[in-house]
Amino acid sequence: MNKEIFTILIAEDEEASRLLYFEELTDEGYRVITAENGLQVLGALEDEKVDLLMTDIKMPDMHAMEMIPLVREGHPHLPILVASAFKGMEDDFALKGFNINGYYTKPVNINALKIAIRALLLEKPSLVA
Amino acid sequence: MNHLSVGAIPTARTITNPFAKTLPLGNTRIDLGKKEILFAFRFLVFLAVTVLIYSKESAGLPFFSPKMICIWVFYFLTIAAMPALKPQWIENKNLITSVFLADTFFVSALIYLGGIGDVNLFIIFFTTIFISALSQDIKSVFATAFVSCSLYAFLQLKETGEILSTDSELLVRFPFLFVAASLSGYLAMETKKQKEAQNHLRDMNQILAEQADSSTQKLMETNRRLKSLLEYHHCVLSSIKTGIIVARKDGKIRTFNSGARQITGMVEAEMAECPIENLPENLRTVGDALRRTLEEEKSFVQDHLELKTTRSELIPVTLETSLLRGGNGEVIGAIATLKDMTLLRQMETQLLRSERFSALGEMAAGVAHEIKNPLNAIMGFSKRLSAKLEDQNLKKYADIIANEVVRMDGIVNDVLEYSRPDKVLKEPMAVNPILEETIHFLNEKLEIAGITVENELNPALPKVPLDIAKIRQVTLNLVLNAVQATPKGGKIFLKTRLIEGLVPEAVGGKSEGALFQQLFLQQKMVAVSIGDTGCGIPKENISKLFHPFFTTKITGTGLGLSICHKIIASHGGTLDVESELGKGSTFTFYLPLGEE
Numbered sequence: 038m039n040k041e042i043f044t045i046l047i048a049e050d051e052e053a054s055r056l057l058y059f060e061e062l063t064d065e066g067y068r069v070i071t072a073e074n075g076l077q078v079l080g081a082l083e084d085e086k087v088d089l090l091m092t093d094i095k096m097p098d099m100h101a102m103e104m105i106p107l108v109r110e111g112h113p114h115l116p117i118l119v120a121s122a123f124k125g126m127e128d129d130f131a132l133k134g135f136n137i138n139g140y141y142t143k144p145v146n147i148n149a150l151k152i153a154i155r156a157l158l159l160e161k162p163s164l165v166a
Numbered sequence: 167m168n169h170l171s172v173g174a175i176p177t178a179r180t181i182t183n184p185f186a187k188t189l190p191l192g193n194t195r196i197d198l199g200k201k202e203i204l205f206a207f208r209f210l211v212f213l214a215v216t217v218l219i220y221s222k223e224s225a226g227l228p229f230f231s232p233k234m235i236c237i238w239v240f241y242f243l244t245i246a247a248m249p250a251l252k253p254q255w256i257e258n259k260n261l262i263t264s265v266f267l268a269d270t271f272f273v274s275a276l277i278y279l280g281g282i283g284d285v286n287l288f289i290i291f292f293t294t295i296f297i298s299a300l301s302q303d304i305k306s307v308f309a310t311a312f313v314s315c316s317l318y319a320f321l322q323l324k325e326t327g328e329i330l331s332t333d334s335e336l337l338v339r340f341p342f343l344f345v346a347a348s349l350s351g352y353l354a355m356e357t358k359k360q361k362e363a364q365n366h367l368r369d370m371n372q373i374l375a376e377q378a379d380s381s382t383q384k385l386m387e388t389n390r391r392l393k394s395l396l397e398y399h400h401c402v403l404s405s406i407k408t409g410i411i412v413a414r415k416d417g418k419i420r421t422f423n424s425g426a427r428q429i430t431g432m433v434e435a436e437m438a439e440c441p442i443e444n445l446p447e448n449l450r451t452v453g454d455a456l457r458r459t460l461e462e463e464k465s466f467v468q469d470h471l472e473l474k475t476t477r478s479e480l481i482p483v484t485l486e487t488s489l490l491r492g493g494n495g496e497v498i499g500a501i502a503t504l505k506d507m508t509l510l511r512q513m514e515t516q517l518l519r520s521e522r523f524s525a526l527g528e529m530a531a532g533v534a535h536e537i538k539n540p541l542n543a544i545m546g547f548s549k550r551l552s553a554k555l556e557d558q559n560l561k562k563y564a565d566i567i568a569n570e571v572v573r574m575d576g577i578v579n580d581v582l583e584y585s586r587p588d589k590v591l592k593e594p595m596a597v598n599p600i601l602e603e604t605i606h607f608l609n610e611k612l613e614i615a616g617i618t619v620e621n622e623l624n625p626a627l628p629k630v631p632l633d634i635a636k637i638r639q640v641t642l643n644l645v646l647n648a649v650q651a652t653p654k655g656g657k658i659f660l661k662t663r664l665i666e667g668l669v670p671e672a673v674g675g676k677s678e679g680a681l682f683q684q685l686f687l688q689q690k691m692v693a694v695s696i697g698d699t700g701c702g703i704p705k706e707n708i709s710k711l712f713h714p715f716f717t718t719k720i721t722g723t724g725l726g727l728s729i730c731h732k733i734i735a736s737h738g739g740t741l742d743v744e745s746e747l748g749k750g751s752t753f754t755f756y757l758p759l760g761e762e
Contacts, residue, residue: 051540053539053540053542053547054539054542054543054546057543057550058546143538143539143541143542144545144546144571144572145542145545147549147550
């Protein structure tokens with residue numbers, strides 16, 4: 038399996054976390070692009086072919102809840118992982134009809150995250166990261 | 167007084183009148199007596215004259231001559247008619263006087279016609295005069311005496327031819343007749359006066375008796391009303407929850423109701439008539455307030471007062487005094503009311519606690535979220551370092567950083583757990599299995615700690631609407647706390663029971679609107695107690711126990727009990743603690759059954 042095929046977009050406003058995800062996922066062999074806010078996410082999705090979006094719940098310009106519907110307009114089948122702020126947040130997203138493919142919590146368990154990403158990209162979705 | 171009411175006398179008499187029995191018997195009897203006496207005397211005179219004339223050989227008309235018989239018959243009829251006379255006619259002086267005068271004439275006529283003038287006639291006249299005394303009227307007696315004298319004189323004249331000639335006896339007899347008339351008249355009048363006085367006395371007695379009778383009845387009625395009023399007042403006083411202590415103006419306790427007994431533990435019997443200054447030590451404040459109220463004639467209010475009960479408990483009370491005024495507005499005493507403020511103070515504390523909690527929670531949540539991001543990077547990079555480092559020592563350092571971040575994350579999660587908006591998904595569940603599960607889950611831990619568990623679970627408990635995950639979290643937390651507090655060989659007690667209606671102990675340790683709701687709805691509740699034989703909680707810590715971040719454990723976050731409290735509150739229940747230092751603590755939470 039050639040991991041170079043897959044491009045992962047990471048949306049994270051915290052520089053340290055962004056760097057962590059970038060390095061860990063790059064080490065895994067993915068092509069990783071990063072965004073610091075919602076607008077950059079939307080821009081990157083326009084410009085690049087993205088296979089998976091991993092986003093923080095809150096960014097300086099918009100909340101994930103605002104951003105995801107905009108993303109879904111152009112990419113209804115894009116796998117999306119969202120950082121969950123607290124237990125039960127998943128229910129909130131589900132209740133609002135968002136098609137979210139998985140969640141991860143902070144501080145993130147990198148290994149579990151990697152497994153989840155791989156499963157999503159190979160279309161074997163696992164909801165827990 | 168109306169004579170007709172005589173018949174009513176006996177009832178009156180039986181109740182009150184000791185004189186009534188000695189009274190002369192009623193008007194009718196006396197009049198009849200008079201009538202009878204009169205009748206008897208007249209008949210006697212009639213007989214005497216008849217016998218006199220009949221027994222005398224005289225020059226007059228023969229005994230059975232028509233003239234004589236006419237007078238006899240007429241005279242006899244007037245006598246025979248006597249019993250038919252109405253009593254009030256006897257009282258008629260004119261009638262009676264005429265009867266006497268007529269008698270005098272009859273007698274004189276018979277003597278004259280019978281021709282027995284030589285007999286000592288004046289004796290007959292004396293008799294008529296005495297009879298006339300029965301009229302009890304001196305005028306009537308004198309009239310009779312005068313007529314008697316005249317007729318006597320006339321008869322003498324006829325007999326001897328002259329009135330004042332030879333017989334000096336005659337001259338003596340006239341004044342003698344008048345003396346007799348005066349004397350008998352006077353006696354008769356006195357008798358009459360006495361009788362009148364007696365009658366008056368009897369009437370007065372009767373009036374008195376009747377008045378006494380009606381006043382007795384009134385008194386009994388008033389008594390009855392007074393008794394029921396007293397009873398009513400007593401019921402009001404003893405039913406009211408507020409303590410009421412009343413001191414009279416002389417400074418002695420007059421009233422000490424059951425409310426006061428409940429608050430102070432003192433008994434009414436001990437307090438009654440106790441002078442204010444001799445009140446027991448714990449009621450000194452009340453005594454002082456009563457004294458000041460009496461002295462200064464002013465009301466006082468003392469808030470935030472604490473009374474020590476006979477069981478040496480301190481009870482927060484509000485003491486209020488007011489002047490007790492009589493019907494005319496004069497001061498007759500002072501009233502002290504004691505309101506048990508325990509419940510209110512508890513509610514205030516709860517409210518304050520919840521307000522502080524929610525403010526703290528909001529702040530903590532904000533901080534926790536901000537901490538999560540740096541933690542994310544620290545943990546991620548320390549693990550990355552650990553994976554890349556060859557040096558075992560350096561690797562160990564990186565792992566320590568990662569592990570400490572895990573600990574920090576635990577704290578932050580507690581804070582978030584505590585502060586995040588509650589989503590309680592309630593379903594009717596049995597409580598006992600949750601406790602059993604908890605114990606089962608902690609079995610190993612309990613065995614290691616050498617702690618035995620004693621269950622007292624009510625098998626008949628109804629299901630309670632609850633969020634099983636959250637309640638499990640509470641029981642786990644409470645049992646873990648108990649385990650940590652209990653030394654080896656100690657015990658943990660689990661107890662469940664059903665509480666119906668408002669139970670004072672169930673009201674403590676409660677927050678927000680749920681408390682008020684529970685107070686006023688008086689729901690049925692299930693109480694779950696988790697006790698231990700551990701070290702107990704110092705009194706000064708009990709109030710801080712549910713504060714977030716309050717902990718006495720070296721590794722605790724101080725959020726465990728706060729979270730429990732919050733979870734129970736979100737179920738509309740309360741979490742309470744009782745603790746005795748060195749003996750152990752018992753945490754009890756109450757879950758309302760809600761609408762059935």
